[in-house]
Amino acid sequence: MEEVFLSLVALSKSAAAILKLYITFTTGWCKSQTCLVGKTAIITGANAGIGYQTALDFAKRGAKVILACRNSQKGEEARVAIVEETGNENIVVKLIDMASFDSVRAFAKNINETEDRLDILVNNAGIAEMGNKRSKDGKVLIMQVNYFSSFLLTNLLLDLMKKTKGSRIVNVSSVLARIASGFDVNKLDRFPGNYQAYPHSKLCNILFTIELAKKLKGTEVTTYSAHPGTANTDIFNYVQGPLTIIVLLFKKYFFKTVEEAAQTPIYCSVAKGIEKYSGEHFESCAKVARYKTASTLGLPKNLWNVTEEIVQLKYGKALSQTCLVGKTVIVTGANTGIGYEAALDFAKRGAKVILACRDEDRAQEARYKIVKETGNDNVVVKLINMSSFESVRAFAKEMNENEDRLDILVNNAGVGGIGDKRSKDGHVLLMQINYFSSFLLTNLLIGLMKKNRGGRIVNTSEEGAQTTIYCAVTKEIEDYNGEHFEECRKVPAYKTVKVPGLSKKLWRLTEEIVQLKPEEIQF
Incomplete structure (x- = not known):
């Protein structure tokens, strides 16, 4: 009996050894020789494990590497080790606590103020901590560290990355996203249980990457999610209970080394020719089919919208790269303030811009400045006095007679x-x-606008120029027709406008006030 037992043990060890060899030989390796001299890279959680190996690789390639770490001592130890091994002294430690939105914002502010470029951002920091622990912001700790803070950090650094040609964002995920069950974007801050919290957080990273890629179309920034493979890293230090035994067994026979695990994130960061796969998921240095859990139509967009609210993201800038060549835009009150900034932006995008103003001298000054700054000569001044219905009608008559299209109308004039x-x-x-x-x-102009596909009317309330521009040019917001926007995002309707029938009643009364004639009604 003892001989049989010993034989089974020996057979098991042999099988495990063969499996370990299989994992080793089938692991994808990044063979790219891309040089990173003159480039800047940020890796979160860079003092140990996959983050450290990724930072080490970038340092060998000559990059300036910013180790974004929570622990200053461990960060400094990692920096010294990398410098000693690579001879690259351009390694910097910057503190960030992914469990604190304030810390993430402070880190991003420092980077935006001190760095003139950012070529690679690797969102690697993560934990596998058990239990319903909460962050400093009151969120589920594992969700905040693994996803929320990466989402926030990425958005806060996007402007800097857009200034850098060919920059990349890599979100480290996990194959465990495949088994994420019961995922609900409206319950992100509810603890889903010990065995679903980690898969949920990693699924979020994949969905985030998908939607981010859509928003980055038209820019030179690309993004990828990467499953590094299960490795013997510090992420498992917090595992408790029965899982501890399983982890210990698997570490020895089935886990990759941290160097092996770092290969796919490195590949996504430096490999040439993968830009067309922006938004896709990678394993073993190769693109893989999207997991079923990440394939639900509309899920990435819904997750993005909910996460914006959780991290209290404020864009402040219209990020759309929409070209307006061949389009015609009217902006009322365009000689100064929000109207001027909106008109300037539209001119930069190549539109024919009609500055609808009351004061001709000031309007011509505005036109001169816009043409000088943009090189777009197709900027026209047309007079309108918004305190006179007669003047409004005369302006509209001229537009309808002389223009063959109107793509954007910005009702900006106000006092x-x-x-x-x-x-x-x-x-x-x-x-x-x-x-x-x-x-x-x-x-009076709606008939002209109906002739053109995809026309937009923006009624300015109190927001700055960026939200006005956002509503005028951003793609994929058509589903929000009639909604209100602040800081380049849709917000819930104010309580004051929720009275049933109020908008319809206002419309009818306004028709009487402006004496809208039957032939002027285009609906």
Whole structure:
């Protein structure tokens, strides 16, 4: 009996050894010889494990490597070791705590202020901690460290990366995203249990990558998610209970070395010719089919929208690269402020821009500056006085007679703090300029706009130029027609506009106030 037992043990060891050899020989290796001299890379969680090996590789390639770590002592030890092995002294430690949104924002602020380029961002930091522990921000700890903070950090560094030609974002995920069950984007801050928390967080990384790639179309920034393979790293230090025994057994026979595991994230960071696969998932240095759990239509976009709210992301800038060559835009109140900035942006995009202004001298000054800055001569001044319905009608008549298309109308003109002054038509001046005349102008031009596919009307409230521009040019927001936007994102309707029937009643009353004629109604 003892001989049989010993034979089984020997057979098991042999099988395990063969399996280990199989894993070793089938592991994909990054064979790219890409030089990174003059490039800058950031790796989160870079003081140990996969992050350390990735940083070491980049240092060997000559990059400036920023080790984004929580522990300053461990970060410094990693820096010294990398410098000693590579001879590359351009290795910097920067502190970041992925369990704190404040820390992530402070780190990003420092990078944006001190770095003039960012070529590679590897979102590697992660934990496999058990239990429903909470972060400093009150979020599920494993979700914040593994996903929320990477989402926030990436968005905060996007402008810098867009300035850098051919930059890349790599989100380290896991094959365990395949088994993520019961995933619900509306319950991201609910602990799903010890055995689903990690798969859920890694599925989020894949979905984030998919949606990020869509938003980056038209830029030179690409993004990839990568399964490194299970490796013997510090991520398993927090595993407790029965899983501890399983982890210990698997570490010896089935886990990759950290050097082997780092190969796919490195490949996604430096390999040439994979730009066309932006948004895709990689294993063993090769693109793989999208996991079933990440294939639900609309899930990446829904996750993005929910995560924006969780991390309280404020864009502040319209990131769309939409070209407006061949398009025609009208901006009211375009000689200064938000109107001027919007008109300037549209001119840069190649549009024919009609500056609809009351003061001709100031409008011509604005036109001169826009043409000088953009080189776009197709900028025109047309006079309109928003305090006069007659002037609005004359302006609209000229547009309908002389323009063959109108793609964007920005109702921007507005005033404030003028007291109970009256317009030429006897109405409260503020109401006529800020609302009545925009209502009339829109109705008079809607027929022209209907001739063109995909026209947009933007009614400016109190937001800055970036939100106005965002609503005018950003793709894939058509589903939000009629919604309100702040800081380049859709926000819930204000309580003051939720009264049933209020908008319809206002429309009918305004038709009477502006004396909209039957032949002027284009609906």
